[in-house]
Amino acid sequence: MNVIDPRIHQALDGELAPEAIPVELRRAVAQIAAAADLLAAPPPPRGPAASLESRVMAEIRRPAPSRAWRLIRWLVTPRAIILRVRPGWSVAFAAVVAALTLFTAGDEGPELAEHEGIAQFVGRFPEAQSVHVVGTFNDWRPGSIALEDHDHDGVWRATVVLPAGTYEYMFVVDGERWVPDHLAERLVADDFGRENSIVIVRPARR
Amino acid sequence: MKRWVVPALAVFLALPLAAQSVRGRLEGRIPSAAIPAVDSLIQFASQEGLPTDPLIQKALEGGAKHVPGPRIVAAVQVSLSQLRDARDLLVRAGDPPPVLPAEMTTVAWALRRGLAAPLVERVVAALARPPRAAAMHAVADLVAHRFDPDSAAQLIIEAVHDGVPRERLLEVSTAALQQVQRGHTRAEALAIVRGQLPNLPASARPPRGNVAGARRPASPAP
Numbered sequence: 001m002n003v004i005d006p007r008i009h010q011a012l013d014g015e016l017a018p019e020a021i022p023v024e025l026r027r028a029v030a031q032i033a034a035a036a037d038l039l040a041a042p043p044p045p046r047g048p049a050a051s052l053e054s055r056v057m058a059e060i061r062r063p064a065p066s067r068a069w070r071l072i073r074w075l076v077t078p079r080a081i082i083l084r085v086r087p088g089w090s091v092a093f094a095a096v097v098a099a100l101t102l103f104t105a106g107d108e109g110p111e112l113a114e115h116e117g118i119a120q121f122v123g124r125f126p127e128a129q130s131v132h133v134v135g136t137f138n139d140w141r142p143g144s145i146a147l148e149d150h151d152h153d154g155v156w157r158a159t160v161v162l163p164a165g166t167y168e169y170m171f172v173v174d175g176e177r178w179v180p181d182h183l184a185e186r187l188v189a190d191d192f193g194r195e196n197s198i199v200i201v202r203p204a205r206r
Numbered sequence: 207m208k209r210w211v212v213p214a215l216a217v218f219l220a221l222p223l224a225a226q227s228v229r230g231r232l233e234g235r236i237p238s239a240a241i242p243a244v245d246s247l248i249q250f251a252s253q254e255g256l257p258t259d260p261l262i263q264k265a266l267e268g269g270a271k272h273v274p275g276p277r278i279v280a281a282v283q284v285s286l287s288q289l290r291d292a293r294d295l296l297v298r299a300g301d302p303p304p305v306l307p308a309e310m311t312t313v314a315w316a317l318r319r320g321l322a323a324p325l326v327e328r329v330v331a332a333l334a335r336p337p338r339a340a341a342m343h344a345v346a347d348l349v350a351h352r353f354d355p356d357s358a359a360q361l362i363i364e365a366v367h368d369g370v371p372r373e374r375l376l377e378v379s380t381a382a383l384q385q386v387q388r389g390h391t392r393a394e395a396l397a398i399v400r401g402q403l404p405n406l407p408a409s410a411r412p413p414r415g416n417v418a419g420a421r422r423p424a425s426p427a428p
Contacts, residue, residue, distance in 0.1 A: 110422055118420055136263045138423045139231070140270035145423050159420040166315060166343070168267075178271060186347065188318050191264070191281040192273050198319075200343060202373055 008032070110161055117201040119160045119167070121147060122183060126154030128173045135169025135196070137162050142172050164203040168196035228262060236265050240275030247282050256289045257307035260314065288314045295323055299330035312339040319346040325355050332363045337372035347379040353392045358382075361396050368404040377406050 010016040011029045018026050065073070112118070121133045131147040137160070138144045147156035168188065171179045180187060184197035228248050232241050244265045251258050264285045268278035292313035296305045316326045319342075326342065333341055341362045348358035358379075365378045378399060385395030 110420060134270060136267075139235075140263065140266040142270055145421075161420050161422045166339070168263075186319070186343075186350070190267065190271075191284050192268060192271055192277060194271075196267075200376065202376075 112161060112204045115164050115203050116161050117164050117204050119162050119199050119201050121145075121158045121160065121169075121171075121181065121199075123147065123156050123171050123179070123181060124154055125156055125171075125173050125179075128154075128156065130174055131156040132172045132175075133158055133160075133169055134172050135167050135199075137167045137169070142175070147171070162201045164201050166198060166200050168198055170194075170196055228258070231262060232265060232269075236269035236278055237275035240265075240278050243279045244282050247279070247286050251286055251289065254290070254293075255304070255307075256286070256293060257311050260289065260311060261285050285314075288317055291317060291323070295327055296330060299327045301330060301335075306335070309335060309338070312342055315339075316342040316346060319343075319350070321346055321349060322355065325359055329359055329363065333366055337366050337375060340372040340375040341366060344375045344379040347376065348382060351383055351386070351392075353382065353396065357393065357396050361400055364400060365403055370404045370406065374406055378403075381406055 005025055007016060007021045008025055008029055011018055011021050011025070012032060018029065021029070119137075123131060125131050128149075131149075132143055133145045133147060134140050134142050145158055145160055147158040149156045168190070169181070171181060173179055178194065180195050181197035184199065186198035186200070187195045188198055190196045229241060229245055232244060236244065244261075248258050248261050251261055261282050264282050265278055268281055273281075289310050292310040293305050295313055295317075296309055297303075301309060313326055313330065316329075317323065321342070325345070329341055329345060330338065344362045344365075345355070345359050348361070349355050361382070362375060362378060365375060366372075370378060381399045381402070382392075382395045385398050386392060390398065
């Protein structure tokens, strides 16, 4: 605790003349006396109220800013956003986002290697229950590559990644009927009395 | 140990293993009575340095199509003959030895697609190995659409010499077909395309990278 020199008290009370105290104490006495005068002074007149009114009126009279300017000001003005998060909902939201990402990634298909290309098989079999493509690319193994008819219009399709090369193939409809691809531009005798279709797969990356 | 012993031992051990793996691919896929005959044809091909996979594929194809065993054996025999013809043709055309299995397969393809042996020989003699397979298919495409075989072969050979990359050789034949569809005669179509070389109309490029909805066939089970 600071102890005030008693001579300051005496000087403030008028018991000591200012000349009777040292110069540094005299300065302190002067500061304290000034502070006391300030506190004792009456409150300032109500002039600022009038000033505020005039400022408000001036603001009202000022022409309204354009819509674009208001939009810009709205965009650049910093705003506080309060986000209340329920952990349960956050986890569910994250799970949905992850599932969507995985689903979309799966739909993109496999990444093609240097010497791979795409073979698209399309056939119209309106009455078919199943269509498969079988050929030298899958050792003529029935059932390994199924064509799909998602919209049930009788047009069956499959998009297959294969190493670049030339392949013979046929469609197998309903597991028993062997049919050449009538849309194929190239056919070759299969040495069993029928014709195979030919697909030439070009590398996707040249 | 003499130097030749190790390679000879490797061949001695590898041949039965290869034969076993061929039998493994055939068993359950073709009538069992046909397996010994097919297997021996495949061994002949292997000993002669011919590609064996086309023979295996032909046998598997016959089995998948429920063809009787004797017809499967006959078809494999025909395929073996085609591969021998292809090898002889390549040698005649001056293909530098050793004759590669891929080249034999390419020439066998061309013969199966109906190109005459002298025409195939001419293409082989005129072109180096890398663009040959694509060139053969381009010529075969034109011949299949009743273009004059010699003129068709000449156009494709010129396309290669003019710098058309092998990936675009099939587009040369497509361009000629498009000219016919526009009402030109086949001779006119070939002349028009020849005049445009090495430029070709823009074609749909095969897709790159990921392909939506595409899938790989499951690896063939042994």
